Amino acid sequence: MLICLGFGHAAADPASLEGERKAFAEAWESARKGQHDAFRQAMPGLRRYLLYPYLQYEDFRHRRAQVPVETLSQFLDDHRDWAFTPALETAWLRSLGEQGRWDEVLQYGPKSSDVAVRCHVARARIKRGDTHDLAPVARQLWAAGSSQPDACDPVFAWLRDTGGITDGLAWERVALAMGARERNLARYAARFLDAEQRPWAERWRxxxxxxxxxxxxxxxWEAGERARQIIDFGLRRLARNDPDRAWELFQLLDDSQDWSEDTRGGLLAELALWSAVNRSPATPERLEAVPKAFRQDRLLEWQARYQVFEGDWTGASRTIAELSSTLQDDSRWLYWMARAALETGQVDEGNRQMAELASRATFYGFLAADVLDLPYTICPEPPRVPMEAIDGFRQHAAVQRALELRAVGLSNWARSEWRRAAQGVDDDTLRAAAAVAVEEGWPDAAISALGNSGDTRWYDWRFPLDYIELVRARSAQAGVDPSWVMGLMRSESALAADAISHAGARGLMQVTPHTATQLARRHKLTYQGRSQLLDPAANIMFGTTYMAEMLARFQGHPVLATGAYNAGPRAVDRWIADGYTGDPVVWIDTLPYFETRDYIPRVMAFATIYAWRLGQPVPRVSSRMPPIGLPQADPPGTAEVVCRAES
Known part of the structure; x- marks a missing residue:
């Protein structure tokens, strides 16, 4: 066995490899800019380079309508395990349909799951007169809650002309569209309803x-299935924002509706859940009305949160005991069960439960240690991976492609290839993947692999110190704790400098271009556009500046500042506007946003682990969590870190 730090491996001739990488990057950039002549001139000299098929992919992607089908089909078959193949194949099949090449569509397209391609295949069958059993396929394509691609229009016209859009199918699409809040699509689908059914769609809209x-x-309304469906959907939707009005309407309408047991029970559970989320005073009676069969974990968790918020510790203890065994063993609910015991005078039992929980290196484990003034338990385990396993993973073709793609700056493709190599493998292979990622300076890949392998005690790899000097420098300038910055960065991006979220947040600290623009204006910082946010130094500058802003806005309260970093300051303003004062853990665990409810504890736990990793005094988690809306009491100070039974 080997502790995998600093190992090496043989490489190709560095000068030759660098030359190939430079030529590849130039060719790829030419393709990106549409300079196809320069691109094609560069290709022949790179035929022996590992990533040459990526250049072929880029060439075929642009010329897919002109490339002979046999050539492109063979290329796809030869590269089935390459990351670019699914997207290229879909684009190619779509182009065949757009050109009306129906024989080729029928030859190569039937196995595709892409909606546009499926519609091209259906149209090809219509063109060739092969419509046996086509109606169910066309109906499935039509019954969608969003607008379908233009390629589907001829198929839907055929379905309409052959009488395939029945009243039931039209109503199904109305319901799907309303569920997706696509009112215009619902109005369109309603045109296919029988005349006496159309008013129902308009009522719903x-x-x-x-x-x-x-x-x-x-x-x-006339009682019946349509009325029940609209009422059920509407009450569930209304309950999210106004559970009291939803309950009032339910009571008004309940007796007139012939609900099924499942519909009524599910609706009662939903109304009770959102009553608890919104802390309605009538929550207890609504929870009492939910049939036992519908008291599932999601509802029970919110019942327990409501009881904790209201100080009903006996009720909270009973509710937590109803949770599934998996949730009962979760650190969060172990903490609240122990708190309930202490709050109801069961001091010995509560202390016993807290002491047991304090052996876990989690947010709630650290809180339990704070309750009993115990040391924190962090038991590191040196990463050990056999060299042959590391070499074996490194030899995986997709891994070699991933590492080379990363070397030439194509990080998205690199991640796609890496995921292919690490998908569905056993824990030993995941550990080998983490070892390779660590050697390659790819922290987020190592973190992901160990998260899946379950090796939570490999702290050196799970909580890497990449970018620490930048963090220290910028933290000092901004006046924020570097361990807090590292904990937040670890939570935001897993230290992926090139991370880009679906919402457009970018880089290590997931700063949005809008936030960067505002920060630059307020603090006279240099902002040169969104690409700058992928530079670690710039990203950390903007991220720490924003953390300092949030800390100042919320009077030095790290919990509120962390929540604001995640959900925005206006959301936190709303959450504290109800005047709650007191225990910040109660406030966190009853937040309506599940993402922020989990985000704050994660950042606080990671900040604690990073304080330990950095060799600085480890603040107790409670010291970062002053009461909400009350003066700061004397902070609990720092914690000794030891290794006990569980971590």
């Missing part, structure tokens, strides 16, 4: 426009 606050009008 009008109710949706008014957020279902006028569902009392349903007392005048």
């Amino acid at each position: 009008r109710q949706d426009l008014g957020d279902y606050r006028s569902l009392n009008q349903a007392v005048h």
Whole structure:
């Protein structure tokens, strides 16, 4: 066995490899800019280079309509395990359909799951007169909650002309569209309803426009399946924002509806859940009305949160005991069960539970240690991976492609190839993947692999110190704790400098271009555009500046500042506007946003581990969590870190 730090491996001739990489990067950039002549001139000299098929992919992607089908089909077959193949194949099949090459569409397209390609295949069958059993396929394509690609229009016209759009199918699409809040699509689908059914679709659309606050009008509707469906959907939607009005309407309409047991039970559970989320005073009676069969974990968790918020510790203890065994063993609910014991005078039992929980290196484990003034338990285990396993993983073709793609700056493709190599493998292979990632300076890949392998005690690799000097320098300038910055960065991006979220947040600290623009204006920082946010130094500068802003805005309260970094300061303003004062852990665990509810504890736990990793005094988690809306009491100070039974 080997502790995998600093090992090496043989490499190709460095000068030759660097030359190939430079030529590849130039060719790729030419293709990106549309300079196809320069691109094609560069290709022949790179035929022996590992990533040459990526250049072929880029060439075929641009010329897919002109490339002979046999050539492109063979290329795809030869590269089935390459990351670019699915996207290229879909684009090619779409182009065949757009050109009306129906024989080729039927030859190569039937196995595709892409909606546009499926519609091209269906149209090809219509063109060739092969419509046996086509109607079910066309109906499935039509019944969608969003607009389908233009390629589907001829298929839908055929379905309409052959009488395939029945009243039931039209209503199915109305319901799907309303569920997706696509009102215009619902209005379109309603045109295919029988005349006597169209008013139901219009009622639904009008109710949706008014957020279902006028569902009392349903007392005048004819009872039946359509009415029940609209009322059920509307009450569930309304309950999210106004559970009291939703409950009032439910009571008004309940007796007039012939609900099924499942529909009524599910609706009662949903109304009770959102009552708890919104802390309605009537929550207990609504929870009591939910049939036992519908008291599932999601509802029980919110019942326990409501009881904790209200100080009903006996009730909270009973509710937590109803949770599934998996959730009962979760650190969060172990903490609240122990708190309930202490709050109800069961001091010995509560202390015993807290002491047991304090052996876990989690947010709630650290809190339990704070309750008993115990040391923190962090038991590191040196990463050990056999060299043959490391070499074996490194020899995987997709891994070699991933590492080379990363070397030439194509990080998205590199991740795609890496995921292919690490997908569905056993724990030993995941550990080998982590070892390779560490050697290659790819921290987020190592973190992901160890998260899947379950090696939570490999702290050196799970909490790497990449970028620490930048963090220390910028933290000092911004006046924030570097361990807090590292914990937040670890939570935001897993230290992926090139990370880009679906919302457009970028880089190590997931700064949005809008936030960077505002920070640059307020603090006279240099902002040169979104690409700058992928530079670690610039990203950390903006991220730490924003952390300092949030800390100042919320009077030095790290919990509120962390929540604001995740959800925005206005969201935190709303959450503290109800005047709650007191225990910050209660406040965190009853937040309505699940992402922020999990984000704050994660950042606080990671900050604690990073304080230990950095060799600085480890602040107790409680010291970062002053009461909400009350003066700061004397902070609990720092914690000794030891290794006990579990971590």
